[in-house]
Every structure is written in C-alpha cells, then in structure tokens.
Amino acid sequence: MKKNWLPLILLAVLLAFPLVVTSDYFLHLMILFFLWVMIGSSWNVLAGFTGQVSFGHAAFFGAGAYTAGLLFQHLQLSPWWGMALGGVVAMLLGLPFGAICFPLRGAYFALASLALGEGMRHIATISESFTGGMMGIMIMPTFVSKIPYYYIALALSALTVLSVRFVIHSKPGYYFLSIREDQDAAESFGIDTTLYKNVSLAISSFWTGMAGALYMNYMGFIDPHVVFSLHDYSVMAILVAIVGGVGTIYGPAVGAFIMVAVQEFFRSGFFGLFDYIGKTTGSASFVSAAEVVRQAHVLGFGILVVVVILWLPNGIVGDWPKIRRNLFRIQPTR
Amino acid sequence: MAFFRVEKLVKKFGGLTAVNGVSFEVEQGQIFGLIGPNGSGKTTTFNMISGFYPPTSGRVLFRGKEIQGRKPHTVCRLGIGRTFQVVKPLGRMTVLDNVIAAAFSRESSMRGAREQAERTIDFCGLVPVSGVLAKSLPIAGRKRLEIARAMATRPELLLLDETAAGLNPTESVEAVELIRKIRENGTTVVIIEHIMRVIMTISDRIHAINFGQTIAEGTPKEVAANQAVIEAYLGTDYA
Numbered sequence: 001m002k003k004n005w006l007p008l009i010l011l012a013v014l015l016a017f018p019l020v021v022t023s024d025y026f027l028h029l030m031i032l033f034f035l036w037v038m039i040g041s042s043w044n045v046l047a048g049f050t051g052q053v054s055f056g057h058a059a060f061f062g063a064g065a066y067t068a069g070l071l072f073q074h075l076q077l078s079p080w081w082g083m084a085l086g087g088v089v090a091m092l093l094g095l096p097f098g099a100i101c102f103p104l105r106g107a108y109f110a111l112a113s114l115a116l117g118e119g120m121r122h123i124a125t126i127s128e129s130f131t132g133g134m135m136g137i138m139i140m141p142t143f144v145s146k147i148p149y150y151y152i153a154l155a156l157s158a159l160t161v162l163s164v165r166f167v168i169h170s171k172p173g174y175y176f177l178s179i180r181e182d183q184d185a186a187e188s189f190g191i192d193t194t195l196y197k198n199v200s201l202a203i204s205s206f207w208t209g210m211a212g213a214l215y216m217n218y219m220g221f222i223d224p225h226v227v228f229s230l231h232d233y234s235v236m237a238i239l240v241a242i243v244g245g246v247g248t249i250y251g252p253a254v255g256a257f258i259m260v261a262v263q264e265f266f267r268s269g270f271f272g273l274f275d276y277i278g279k280t281t282g283s284a285s286f287v288s289a290a291e292v293v294r295q296a297h298v299l300g301f302g303i304l305v306v307v308v309i310l311w312l313p314n315g316i317v318g319d320w321p322k323i324r325r326n327l328f329r330i331q332p333t334r
Numbered sequence: 335m336a337f338f339r340v341e342k343l344v345k346k347f348g349g350l351t352a353v354n355g356v357s358f359e360v361e362q363g364q365i366f367g368l369i370g371p372n373g374s375g376k377t378t379t380f381n382m383i384s385g386f387y388p389p390t391s392g393r394v395l396f397r398g399k400e401i402q403g404r405k406p407h408t409v410c411r412l413g414i415g416r417t418f419q420v421v422k423p424l425g426r427m428t429v430l431d432n433v434i435a436a437a438f439s440r441e442s443s444m445r446g447a448r449e450q451a452e453r454t455i456d457f458c459g460l461v462p463v464s465g466v467l468a469k470s471l472p473i474a475g476r477k478r479l480e481i482a483r484a485m486a487t488r489p490e491l492l493l494l495d496e497t498a499a500g501l502n503p504t505e506s507v508e509a510v511e512l513i514r515k516i517r518e519n520g521t522t523v524v525i526i527e528h529i530m531r532v533i534m535t536i537s538d539r540i541h542a543i544n545f546g547q548t549i550a551e552g553t554p555k556e557v558a559a560n561q562a563v564i565e566a567y568l569g570t571d572y573a
Contacts, residue, residue, distance in 0.1 A: 169444075170444055171438045171442065171444070171447070174431065174434055174435040174438055174447075175435065175438065177424065177426075177427055177431070177435070178424055178427075178435045181423075181424035181425055181426060181427060182422045182423075182424055184386070184406075184418070184422055185418070185422035185423075185424060185483070186424075186435075187385075187386075187405070187406035187407050187410075188384065188406055188410060188415075188416050188418070188422075188483075188484070189410060189415070189435065189436035189439055189483050189484065189486070189487050190407050190410035190411050190436070190438075190439030190487050191407055191435075191439075192405070192407045193407070247426075
C-alpha cells in the first residue's frame with residue numbers, strides 16, 4: 001500500500017492560502033467550507049460509520065453556538081471560552097438523548113433526532129428572557145481581519161478529520177462499523193451496542209457543537225432560526241456527507257467543498273455572469289434572470305444530490321475508483 | 335459443580351410456549367447435540383442462553399453462576415460464544431476486519447486484536463479469503479466466518495446453530511473436522527443440527543426436544559433408537 005500524500009499536500013496548500021489570496025470574500029468561503037467539514041464529518045461518524053442516521057444535527061450546532069453566545073451575554077465570558085465549552089455542552093445534550101433512544105432499534109433515533117432539532121429551536125425562541133428569543137444574540141467579533149478565523153477554522157476542521165480517522169482505525173471504529181452492519185452479530189461477539197452508539201454520538205455532537213461555537217465567534221450574530229435551522233444545518237449536514245461519500249473518512253470534506261461552491265455559484269448568479277451580461281447588453285431580462293438564479297441554490301443542491309445518488313451512490317470519495325475509470329479511462333491499480 | 339447447566343427453561347411468546355421446561359447439563363470438553371424437528375424450540379433455547387431473549391422462567395448456570403437474563407455482550411464476555419443459523423456477516427467489511435472486531439472483546443490493542451484475528455482465521459481455514467468483503471463470500475464461507483468470529487472471542491463454550499445446513503457433502507465433512515478441532519482446542523461445544531450424519535458422528539451426547547419439551551437424551555445410538563425421537567421425526571407410522 002503506497003502512502004497517501006494527498007491530505008498532507010492539501011494541508012500545506014490550505015496553510016498557504018491566505019498568504020496568496022487576500023480577498024475577504026474567498027477567505028469567508030473557505031471558513032464556511034471548514035465549518036462544513038466539521039459538521040459533515042461529525043454527522044458521518046454517527047450516521048455513516050455507526051449507521052445511526054440523524055436528522056437533527058442543528059440541535060448540536062445551535063447548542064454550541066448558544067453556549068458561546070449566552071456565556072458572553074450573561075457572564076461576560078469571552079466567546080473563546082464559550083468555544084471550548086460549546087462542544088462539551090452539545091455532547092451533554094446528546095448523552096441523555098442517546099441514552100433514551102439507543103436501546104431501541106430502527107427509525108426511532110432518526111425520528112427523535114428530528115424532534116430534538118425542532119424542539120431546540122422552539123425552546124430557544126420561547127425562552128426570551130434567557131436567550132433573547134427571536135432578537136438573537138449579538139457579539140462583537142474579536143478580530144476585524146478574517147485571517148485569524150481562517151486559521152482557527154482550518155485547525156479545528158483538520159482536528160475533526162484527524163480524530164475521525166484515528167477513531168475509525170482503532171477499537172471504537174471497528175465497533176461502530178459492526179453496529180452499522182449488524183447489531184445482533186455485534187452483540188454476539190461482545191459489543192455493548194447501546195454504549196458504543198452513545199460514544200459515537202458523543203464524538204459527533206462534540207465536533208458539531210464546536211462548529212456552532214466557532215460560527216458564533218465568527219459571524220457575531222445568531223438567532224434560533226439561523227442556528228437551529230432544519231434545512232440549513234440538519235439537512236445540509238446529510239447532503240454534504242452524501243455528496244462526498246457516506247462512511248468514508250475524507251468524503252464529508254470533499255462534499256463540504258462542493259456544497260459551498262455550488263451554493264456560492266448560485267448565490268452569486270453564476271459568479272456574476274448574469275449580472276455582467278445584463279449590464280453589457282443592457283438587457284433587463286438577464287438582470288431578472290440573475291435574481292432567479294440567486295434564489296435557486298436549493299434547487300442546485302437538489303439536482304446535485306439526485307445526480308450523486310443515481311450515478312455515485314457511495315459519494316465522490318466512495319465511488320472514486322469508478323469515477324477514475326469512467327472519466328480518465330485509467331484502470332485502477334491495486 | 336456442573337460446567338454448564340440449563341434448568342427448566344421456559345419461553346412464552348404471548349400465548350405460544352416455544353420452550354417448555356427444558357433442562358440439560360453439559361460437561362466440559364463435550365460436544366453436545368441439540369436436535370428436534372423444525373419449530374421445536376432449539377434456536378429459542380440458544381437465544382435464551384446467549385441473552386438475546388430473557389427466559390420466562392428457569393435458570394442458566396455457567397460454571398455455577400446464574401447468567402439468564404443478561405445482555406448478549408455480557409454473556410459473550412463471560413465466555414459463551416455463538417453463531418447464527420441465519421448467518422450475519424458484517425457485509426461491507428473484509429473477513430479479517432469481521433474477525434478483528436470480534437477479537438477486540440479480549441484484546442484492547444489494535445495489534446493484539448489483529449494477531450488474535452489472524453490466528454483465528456488460520457485456525458478456521460479462512461486465510462485465502464481474509465481480504466475479501468464478507469458479503470461476497472459463498473454460504474460455506476459465511477458459516478465459517480460465523481465460527482471464526484465466535485472463536486475470536488475465545489469462548490469456553492461455543493453454541494453452534496446449524497453450522498452444516500446448506501452445505502454440500504464435502505463442505506459438511508470439512509465443517510465436522512473444524513468442530514472437532516475446536517473441541518480439541520479446549521472449547522466445549524453445544525450444536526444444533528438437522529443433518530443426522532453430522533450430529534450423530536460428532537456428538538458425545540444428544541438431547542432431543544419436540545414442541546419445546548424434552549423427549550430424549552443419551553448417546554447418539556440411544557437417541558437414534560428412541561421411540562419418541564423416531565415418532566417426532568418420521569411420524570407414528572414408522573415408530
């Protein structure tokens with residue numbers, strides 16, 4: 001087996017990126033990408049490797065974000081402390097939830113996780129005196145420049161992927177996969193399936209909570225509809241993993257890159273192409289077409305996911321040998 | 335103190351009594367056969383012993399300790415391994431990874447588990463397919479993988495549920511050889527089997543049940559000649 005240098009080269013490129021590209025716009029996109037690497041990879045630990053599909057990762061993301069925000073608002077604690085605690089609080093939210101749902105099998109966990117995410121949003125909305133309700137929480141970002149955030153986000157997302165890699169190649173990883181493949185078999189050879197499902201949830205919710213706290217620090221504003229959003233976080237987490245490859249270590253990172261790119265591609269009207277044509281030709285229809293395209297990014301995700309599920313059911317990383325074969329006409333070397 | 339004993343085990347599913355007061359005793363080092371027609375309660379008995387079903391009443395004693403009603407993973411750690419009649423390969427993992435996952439029950443380090451798994455794979459004759467995905471194994475390989483996984487947990491007592499079912503004659507001879515080897519290795523075996531040639535040749539003692547109740551117990555010869563057993567298998571015309 002040859003050593004895989006790609007991740008190291010990639011890491012070097014990412015470290016050098018802000019030195020070359022100084023545009024805030026691209027740095028912002030990269031930070032979003034790192035956030036999605038964290039969320040997608042965490043979701044993947046629980047759903048992709050352990051087989052416990054979650055429709056409610058927004059609950060953990062929001063819990064992390066609100067931890068950082070509330071600690072600042074009520075105790076004037078720096079949101080950076082909140083970041084350290086955000087993951088822990090998300091994990092603490094996950095544990096009793098897992099303890100209740102994991103002794104059951106089948107769709108119960110998936111359904112309950114959906115309820116958890118939605119429930120958390122309502123709780124954050126209703127408890128106005130504590131969370132500020134729909135007013136949200138605003139904090140002053142520590143840095144004006146995006147570069148510090150870039151490196152913090154890079155470090156956290158790299159740590160997430162590395163920890164997933166480490167766990168998957170050790171005893172808990174084997175246990176997660178066994179649980180995913182067959183719970184009865186797993187029990188029969190000595191795996192406490194309830195316990196290890198909880199371990200998997202703890203890892204997953206911790207990193208998602210960290211991502212949420214990072215989001216609070218970076219964006220400076222959260223409200224319940226932003227951070228507990230079903231379609232922006234719970235569902236996006238699933239899409240990121242599906243596009244990149246469910247149950248692969250680097251899949252969610254690839255998926256995150258593509259999803260952020262697709263979102264931006266649509267949001268900017270094909271990188272300003274429509275606006276440009278509209279302006280140069282003076283045609284009003286192009287300007288209004290640009291408006292439509294901007295709002296069609298969800299449609300873009302939909303089409304992308306359909307394409308991936310039809311032709312690459314294991315995601316881009318999972319079906320990489322197939323892509324290589326068909327695209328580059330190279331026979332896989334083993 | 336008996337090595338392993340089952341006392342008056344009863345399992346009721348609603349109004350259906352699947353197992354009704356089965357008792358037997360297994361000595362260390364034995365190969366103990368459990369036979370009976372379809373639906374007689376053999377697999378239900380296994381499921382009660384290995385913790386998948388809590389018994390409605392009765393006791394399971396392993397080295398003098400009551401173990402009924404414990405979770406399957408605890409029973410495994412106590413030293414009772416099992417295989418499934420309907421095989422349960424971890425399909426998207428290689429044969430080696432299947433066995434490594436099981437070996438982690440006794441080994442905490444990656445290296446230890448890997449070495450244990452490699453020894454077990456060698457013992458069970460799965461070396462040629464060790465890098466293959468479990469889902470691509472034919473039935474004989476899957477049955478063997480079941481045994482390998484159970485053996486990787488280093489059981490003192492191994493419950494084999496229809497290990498030779500669905501195998502061709504050559505394969506079933508190989509399965510018998512493997513079971514003998516497991517016993518020589520120091521593991522006590524309780525085996526459920528329908529193929530008479532298999533169970534009659536390897537068992538030291540046989541326990542026959544029908545409709546959840548014991549109908550006979552003894553050496554293979556005694557059981558084969560037993561009136562009630564012949565009746566249960568062939569009907570009253572032949573008895």
